[in-house]
Amino acid sequence: AAGVIQSPRHLIKEKRETATLKCYPIPRHDTVYWYQQGPGQDPQFLISFYEKMQSDKGSIPDRFSAQQFSDYHSELNMSSLELGDSALYFCASSFGSGGELFFGEGSRLTVL
Amino acid sequence: AQSVTQPDIHITVSEGASLELRCNYSYGATPYLFWYVQSPGQGLQLLLKYFSGDTLVQGIKGFEAEFKRSQSSFNLRKPSVHWSDAAEYFCAISGGGADGLTFGKGTHLIIQP
Numbered sequence: 001a002a003g004v005i006q007s008p009r010h011l012i013k014e015k016r017e018t019a020t021l022k023c024y025p026i027p028r029h030d031t032v033y034w035y036q037q038g039p040g041q042d043p044q045f046l047i048s049f050y051e052k053m054q055s056d057k058g059s060i061p062d063r064f065s066a067q068q069f070s071d072y073h074s075e076l077n078m079s080s081l082e083l084g085d086s087a088l089y090f091c092a093s094s095f096g097s098g099g100e101l102f103f104g105e106g107s108r109l110t111v112l
Numbered sequence: 113a114q115s116v117t118q119p120d121i122h123i124t125v126s127e128g129a130s131l132e133l134r135c136n137y138s139y140g141a142t143p144y145l146f147w148y149v150q151s152p153g154q155g156l157q158l159l160l161k162y163f164s165g166d167t168l169v170q171g172i173k174g175f176e177a178e179f180k181r182s183q184s185s186f187n188l189r190k191p192s193v194h195w196s197d198a199a200e201y202f203c204a205i206s207g208g209g210a211d212g213l214t215f216g217k218g219t220h221l222i223i224q225p
Contacts, residue, residue, distance in 0.1 A: 033212040042202060042215040043156070055210035090156065097210040100146075105155040 002026055004104035006091050012110045013081050021076040021107045025093030031055065032074040033101060034066060035090040043090055049074055050097050078109075086111045114139045116203050118216035125193050126224045133188040133219050135203030143205040145186040146213065147177055150200045159201075162186065173197070198223045 005024040013019050025032050031050045035043040036059075045058035049068035060066075063081075068074045078085060088108050092101040115138045125131050137143060145162040160171025167179040177188045186203060200220050204213040 031210070035212070042217050043213075045212050045214070048210050048212055050210060056212075058211060088153075092212065094212075097208070100144075100158070100161060101206075101212055102158075103148075103156040108153070 004091055004093050004102055006089075006104035006107050008107060009105065010108050010110075012112065014112055015081055015083065017081050017111075018077070018079045019081060019109060020078070021089050021091075021109070023074045023076070023091030023093075023104060025072050025074070025091075026102055029093035029095050029102070030072060031094045031097050032068055032072070033092040033094075034060075034074070034076050035092065037088045037090060037106075038084075039087070041087075046076070048097070055097060081109075081111045083111050085109060114143065114205060114207060114214050116205055116214055116216035118201075118203055118219050120219045121217070122220045122222065124222040124224055127195055128192050131188075131190045131193045131197070131221070133201050133203075133221070135186045135188065135216060137184050137186065137203075137205045139184075139205060139207065141207075142181065143207050145177075145179060146204040146206070147171065147175070147186070147188045148202045148204060148215075149173075150202065150218075152199075156202065159188070193221075193223055195223045195225070197221060 033048040034046040037043040046060040048055045066076045088106045092103045117136045147159040148156040203216040
């Protein structure tokens with residue numbers, strides 16, 4: 001069965017650079033969530049989208065932005081990267097908001 | 113605000129022994145409840161979930177969890193652990209809203225030979 005696809009799986013950037021992460025949800029899933037997991041930490045909710053509209057916002061820095069496109073894939077844009085942005089970024093999708101979330105394998109961002 | 117508490121940061125269990133990982137939650141009603149497992153550098157794999165109905169839930173890899181409303185708990189159990197069970201375990205809740213899941217801090221499971 002198709003799962004949530006995230007790309008790239010690994011990304012290395014310098015401080016103050018920009019990074020973009022992509023997420024392709026499970027087909028027919030209309031809701032996408034982004035989470036950030038720092039080293040040794042639990043995943044923290046960043047932002048979610050339902051039917052291409054922002055649905056809820058968590059602890060997402062102002063330097064980050066995201067959107068969901070007409071094909072339901074989502075992109076997380078991170079600018080002015082800081083060392084503390086180094087983390088594993090997970091995307092999850094669901095059919096409708098709430099209920100069971102299906103997670104991707106994550107994108108590991110390293111900021112040097 | 114909803115929250116999840118996993119009181120044990122680390123647990124060490126001998127291979128073949130039984131396991132119980134604790135999870136308590138704070139929420140205004142009965143949330144949806146989940147247990148995820150994460151191996152180092154890997155994604156989150158769903159072990160089991162509780163939405164409603166039978167309070168004893170069976171999951172993958174021989175895991176089960178019991179929802180106890182009176183204790184606001186959703187403890188994870190396995191009768192006999194295997195070395196491959198060594199991983200980080202996260203309890204999570206959802207109110208069914210657009211903010212997805214709230215995770216506990218995780219419990220790191222170590223398996224002794």
